[in-house]
Amino acid sequence: MHSLDLLSEFTSFIEQKKAQGKKIIAFLSHDNVPEELIDAAGFVPLRLVFAGDDSLMNASHNFLPPSTCSFAQSCIGFFSLKPNMYRFLDYVDYILLSNHCVSDIVVSEIISQNFNVERLDFYVSYTRNNNALKYYKIELEQFRKELEKIKGEKIPDEKIRESIIKYNEFKKTLAKVKDLQIKGSEKLKIYQKAMLFGPQIQSELEEFIAQTKEKNDYMGNNAKNVILTGCSIFIGDYLMDLIEESGGNIVFFDSWVGYNYYTQTFSQEILDKISDPIDLLVKRFENNVYGDHTVPNSLDERIALIENYVNEFQKEHGIKLGVINHVIKFCDHFALFQSLFKDKLQDIGIQVLNLERDYSRSIRGQLSTRIEAFMEML
Numbered sequence: 001m002h003s004l005d006l007l008s009e010f011t012s013f014i015e016q017k018k019a020q021g022k023k024i025i026a027f028l029s030h031d032n033v034p035e036e037l038i039d040a041a042g043f044v045p046l047r048l049v050f051a052g053d054d055s056l057m058n059a060s061h062n063f064l065p066p067s068t069c070s071f072a073q074s075c076i077g078f079f080s081l082k083p084n085m086y087r088f089l090d091y092v093d094y095i096l097l098s099n100h101c102v103s104d105i106v107v108s109e110i111i112s113q114n115f116n117v118e119r120l121d122f123y124v125s126y127t128r129n130n131n132a133l134k135y136y137k138i139e140l141e142q143f144r145k146e147l148e149k150i151k152g153e154k155i156p157d158e159k160i161r162e163s164i165i166k167y168n169e170f171k172k173t174l175a176k177v178k179d180l181q182i183k184g185s186e187k188l189k190i191y192q193k194a195m196l197f198g199p200q201i202q203s204e205l206e207e208f209i210a211q212t213k214e215k216n217d218y219m220g221n222n223a224k225n226v227i228l229t230g231c232s233i234f235i236g237d238y239l240m241d242l243i244e245e246s247g248g249n250i251v252f253f254d255s256w257v258g259y260n261y262y263t264q265t266f267s268q269e270i271l272d273k274i275s276d277p278i279d280l281l282v283k284r285f286e287n288n289v290y291g292d293h294t295v296p297n298s299l300d301e302r303i304a305l306i307e308n309y310v311n312e313f314q315k316e317h318g319i320k321l322g323v324i325n326h327v328i329k330f331c332d333h334f335a336l337f338q339s340l341f342k343d344k345l346q347d348i349g350i351q352v353l354n355l356e357r358d359y360s361r362s363i364r365g366q367l368s369t370r371i372e373a374f375m376e377m378l
């Protein structure tokens with residue numbers, strides 16, 4: 001029900017923005033895309049954060065081999081079938097192609113070539129050294145010029161800085177949701193809404209946090225508490241229902257829709273020290289050593305973070321957390337390392353369920369059985 005309401009609210013939001021003459025720029029929701037530049041141009045960043053189903057995946061097979069990740073397949077399906085609830089996709093003016101992964105590139109290219117959506121490019125280096133930072137800066141400047149061309153006027157530095165500060169505050173507020181004593185599905189709803197609306201819901205978010213802080217300790221019930229890591233749970237996915245129906249509760253979303261998004265913030269010291277807004281965005285790229293975008297040692301960083309979270313949680317609540325590693329089928333970023341990831345965590349006594357799946361409805365029962373067995377084992 002949440003998804004229907006959310007999608008309908010988002011449709012009205014996009015319709016409103018279109019009526020104000022704003023351009024809508026869509027992109028696959030991944031790391032390092034500077035949404036603040038889009039916002040500073042007066043346009044709307046639209047993250048594609050929607051889970052698929054069989055019909056959406058099948059609709060992509062005219063364009064892509066079925067061995068492409070299920071999320072990417074579904075993105076094509078959304079533009080091809082335009083399901084009623086997603087009619088805001090009709091308003092997309094541009095698709096931003098980035099090289100987060102091969103699927104990101106091909107999906108963006110296919111959408112632009114086949115569905116009457118213009119394409120913008122934004123490439124990101126696969127390394128982290130001085131040349132990578134210089135390259136990222138060149139791409140930012142190029143992207144800014146592209147946006148200025150569309151807008152027909154310059155985007156002043158102050159506007160970009162304003163957007164950076166606005167998103168920074170928003171992410172810092174969103175970060176507080178992690179520690180609220182509410183069900184995992186409630187947290188996920190907030191993260192998903194945040195990915196769609198961004199700082200537009202700043203005051204709603206603040207109000208929600210203030211009210212919810214008063215709630216009782218959710219950890220007091222019989223749910224088995226776990227961390228979700230790996231691929232994000234996108235809007236419309238049934239996975240969260242399965243986890244909760246199987247007696248589980250996600251306390252920490254270590255995924256792009258969650259931790260990796262809301263922790264990419266600037267301290268006041270950095271904001272005071274770096275005045276050029278483009279350099280600020282470069283700084284964020286430099287500091288983003290946790291993402292799955294071929295960052296050196298990212299697997300070790302991920303394991304260290306999870307170990308630390310499990311230990312802290314155990315100290316505070318006396319509960320040992322398990323880990324569900326969600327892998328969307330054919331997502332190489334997470335599929336390739338899943339065995340190593342599981343072995344390394346199990347070696348330090350943390351139980352892991354590698355849950356690789358696509359969006360087919362037919363595997364629902366099978367997923368449910370595996371999750372239930374994992375919960376019983378914890």
Ligand code: SF4
Binds near residue numbers: 070328330331333
């Ligand atoms: S392969 Fe993974 S990282 Fe790439 S689009 Fe699919 S889910 Fe995202």
